[in-house]
Every structure is written in C-alpha cells, then in structure tokens.
Amino acid sequence: xxxxxxxxxxxxxxxxxxxxxxxxxxxxxxxxxxxxxxxxxxxxxxxxxxxxxxxxxxxxxxxxxxxxxxxxxxxxxxxxxxxxxxxxxxxxxxxxxxxxxxxxxxxxxxxxxxxxxxxxx
Numbered sequence: 001x002x003x004x005x006x007x008x009x010x011x012x013x014x015x016x017x018x019x020x021x022x023x024x025x026x027x028x029x030x031x032x033x034x035x036x037x038x039x040x041x042x043x044x045x046x047x048x049x050x051x052x053x054x055x056x057x058x059x060x061x062x063x064x065x066x067x068x069x070x071x072x073x074x075x076x077x078x079x080x081x082x083x084x085x086x087x088x089x090x091x092x093x094x095x096x097x098x099x100x101x102x103x104x105x106x107x108x109x110x111x112x113x114x115x116x117x118x119x120x121x
Contacts, residue, residue, distance in 0.1 A: 012040040012064040012120075015048065015076050015087065022102045023070030023092050026109070030068055030116075033109050039117060040066060049079045056083060064088065066116070071099050090116055 016031035018024045035042035047055035059065065067076035067087040077089040092102070095112055102108070 011062065012066060013043040013059060013062040014040040014066045014068065015043055015045045015080060016068045017045065017070060017074075017076035017079075019070045019075070021070060021099045022104060023097055023099050025070075026097065026102055026104045026112075027068045027070040027076075027092060029104055029109055030112050034113055034116075037113075039113070040064075045076055045079055048083045048085075051083065059083075059085060064120070066090065066120070068092070068116075070097075088120065090119075 014031045014034050016024075016027040018028040031040070031042040034040040043059060044055060048059060065080060065085050065087040067074075067080055067089045069076045069089070069091045072091060072093050074089065074091060077087055080087045090112075092112065095115060097108070097112075
C-alpha cells in the first residue's frame with residue numbers, strides 16, 4: 001500500500017480519533033507515522049465531521065479510507081460514516097490495547113502499523 005497512486009493522487013487516507021486518552025495519542029501517532037512513511041496520508045477528521053466541502057471532496061477522491069480508533073466508542077469510524085464514507089476500520093482495543101493502560105511507544109506503533117498494512121493488502 002502506498003499513499004500515492006500512479007496518477008499522483010492520494011490512494012489511502014488515514015483518519016485517527018486522537019481522543020483524550022493514551023489510546024487516542026497512540027491512534028494519532030500511528031496515523032502520523034503511516035503518513036511520514038508514505039504508507040497513507042493522514043487527513044483531518046475534524047474537517048470531515050464539520051462537513052467542510054473541500055475536505056469531503058478530497059476524501060471522496062481517495063481509493064482507500066482507513067479509520068483508527070483508540071477505544072470501542074469508534075468516533076473516527078462513526079464520523080466518517082456520518083459523512084457518507086465506508087472506512088476500513090481499526091480499533092486499538094482489537095489489538096489488545098486498553099484505555100488508561102497503553103504506552104505510546106515505537107514498539108507499539110510498529111506492531112500496529114504492521115498489522116494494519118497486512119490486512120490492507
């Protein structure tokens with residue numbers, strides 16, 4: 001998976017729910033690392049939730065949309081669905097991470113990114 005399509009456009013957008021807890025920070029860090037490593041482009045979830053027309057149109061041009069939620073409330077997924085998108089959705093809870101008990105470390109980042117990329121193939 002690559003952030004860029006052959007045509008030069010963005011193929012995969014990733015939307016984390018940054019939340020207010022440790023798992024939100026981890027979700028945000030995952031999306032930032034995926035973007036930095038050009039595995040996806042991090043995009044603004046708040047802009048989608050606010051129904052900013054230019055952001056909605058940009059997201060519509062993506063080949064893939066990924067949501068990453070820190071907790072089972074699934075705010076990123078629900079925000080995207082409310083705007084009419086059907087994201088590939090990931091919850092850190094499904095990877096064994098729990099709110100209030102999660103270390104935002106490079107080991108955790110690499111582990112989760114590896115699992116997401118494997119599922120996205």
